[in-house]
Amino acid sequence: MERTANHTKAAASIPCNTTRVRNFWMRYYLCSTTLDAETFARAVRAHWxxxxxxxxxxxxxxxDDLTRLRSGNGPQNMAIIRHIAMNLVRMPADKQSLKVRRKRANLDPDYLERLIRQSNTLT
Structure with a gap:
């Protein structure tokens, strides 16, 4: 970690297990404030x-990467809708994955309505 007048520069070696040989990726971070190593590490972990x-x-x-909206207000509007949908799908306290809940909401109108109304009986 290197400190300059008002900035912190750091590099982290991240293990990558994509092959049998253990490789490492270097990630570089810049910060506009001077931080000690522990605080900087917490900030990086919070970002990830x-x-x-x-x-x-x-x-x-x-x-989200497959969306074709690229111009006008469409991308921002759909981002808001996706965030709302993600928050609704995260609410139930069951053991189903987010993908399963999303699919179930698509196939079962009653489940979708309970998600939107946030009824306690989502099972």
Missing amino acids: GIENRLHWVLDVVFH
């Missing part, structure tokens, strides 16, 4: 927590 909890779900469950 958001990436894994939000963006991964949007990509895998809602196929």
Whole structure:
């Protein structure tokens, strides 16, 4: 970790197990404030927590990367709708995956209505 006047620069070696040989990826981080190593590590983990909890779900469950909306207000409007749908699908306290809940809401109008109304009897 290197500190300059008002910035922190850091590099992290991340293990990658895509092959039999253990490889490492280098990730570089910049921060506009001076942080100690422990605080900087927490900030990086928090960033990846958001990436894994939000963006991964949007990509895998809602196929966000396949959307064809590219201009006008469409992309922003659909992003809001996807976030609302993701929050609704996350609400039930059952053991079903988000993909299963989304599919069930698509196939079962009563389940979809209970999701939207947030009824306690979602099973």
